[in-house]
Amino acid sequence: xxxxRSGNGARLGQHFLTxxxxxxxxxxxxxxxxxxxxxxxGPGKGALTRELLATSARVVAVEKDEVLxxxxxxxFGEEIKTGNLVVVSxxxxxxxxxxxxxxxYVLAANIPYYITGEIIRQFLTAEMQPRxxxxxxxxxxxxxxxxxxxxxSILSLSVKAYGMPRVVAKVSRGNFSxxxxxxxxxxxxxxxxxxxxxxxxxxxxxxxxxAGFSSKRKFLxxxxxVRFGKDLAQATFLSIGINEKMRAEDLxxxxxxxxxxxxxxxxxxxx
Numbered sequence: 001x002x003x004x005r006s007g008n009g010a011r012l013g014q015h016f017l018t019x020x021x022x023x024x025x026x027x028x029x030x031x032x033x034x035x036x037x038x039x040x041x042g043p044g045k046g047a048l049t050r051e052l053l054a055t056s057a058r059v060v061a062v063e064k065d066e067v068l069x070x071x072x073x074x075x076f077g078e079e080i081k082t083g084n085l086v087v088v089s090x091x092x093x094x095x096x097x098x099x100x101x102x103x104x105y106v107l108a109a110n111i112p113y114y115i116t117g118e119i120i121r122q123f124l125t126a127e128m129q130p131r132x133x134x135x136x137x138x139x140x141x142x143x144x145x146x147x148x149x150x151x152x153s154i155l156s157l158s159v160k161a162y163g164m165p166r167v168v169a170k171v172s173r174g175n176f177s178x179x180x181x182x183x184x185x186x187x188x189x190x191x192x193x194x195x196x197x198x199x200x201x202x203x204x205x206x207x208x209x210x211a212g213f214s215s216k217r218k219f220l221x222x223x224x225x226v227r228f229g230k231d232l233a234q235a236t237f238l239s240i241g242i243n244e245k246m247r248a249e250d251l252x253x254x255x256x257x258x259x260x261x262x263x264x265x266x267x268x269x270x271x
Contacts, residue, residue, distance in 0.1 A: 016047065030055070046072055048108065053084060058084055060085075062090055062095060064089075105131070106132045107123055113138050129162070136186055141155075171185060200260060201264060211226070
């Protein structure tokens with residue numbers, strides 16, 4: 001007897017992927033290596049899961065909706081039996097790679113738009129980071145992360161500090177059920193590590209970035225002056241050759257790193 005659908009998918013903000021080409025494209029984007037596991041977030045009805053299994057990699061799928069978990073167990077019974085697929089009934093925000101027994105892994109997901117930023121942050125800053133993340137996200141968010149318009153943001157800098165983001169493909173709203181009100185994109189974040197922070201304190205870097213973006217209408221030096229002192233901010237800009245007319249969105253990642261390093265050093269000397 002078929003189980004009655006709970007309707008949780010819509011309530012949880014899920015839009016189930018129906019365009020199989022997009023599932024294939026996303027699975028291919030993970031470029032899973034030998035001995036790596038694929039962690040799938042929100043497998044839903046299994047459209048992406050099927051393509052991930054086709055890569056011959058072991059898949060660990062975390063699904064919050066218990067009705068969908070039972071559905072996945074029914075349609076992937078053989079894969080679960082052989083150990084190629086593990087279905088975990090939980091909210092991904094409540095688990096860690098360690099708890100899932102993951103070591104070397106990549107992440108693949110079609111996640112609700114409203115938790116996109118939270119999930120990206122959770123895994124980029126995790127103690128055990130994935131090597132890569134292939135995500136179906138709102139196209140506007142993907143464009144902002146890669147700074148398609150040449151303007152950086154806290155989000156784009158936060159992602160680029162840990163990996164290399166690029167848009168693999170645009171996925172129109174008609175490839176989902178129910179269709180969302182906006183188009184999506186497959187975002188790949190590759191080469192994930194914390195190497196960027198080998199010579200730059202992670203906490204200090206983001207403190208400077210957040211202060212720099214505190215008021216978009218003001219020049220960057222003014223925003224940093226409010227947080228660290230006007231004289232210190234101006235002296236730092238002068239020493240590294242940044243124009244005081246620059247706004248936060250105009251600086252690239254390496255300029256932000258140099259700025260954070262210098263601000264941190266000068267702050268320590270004045271304490």
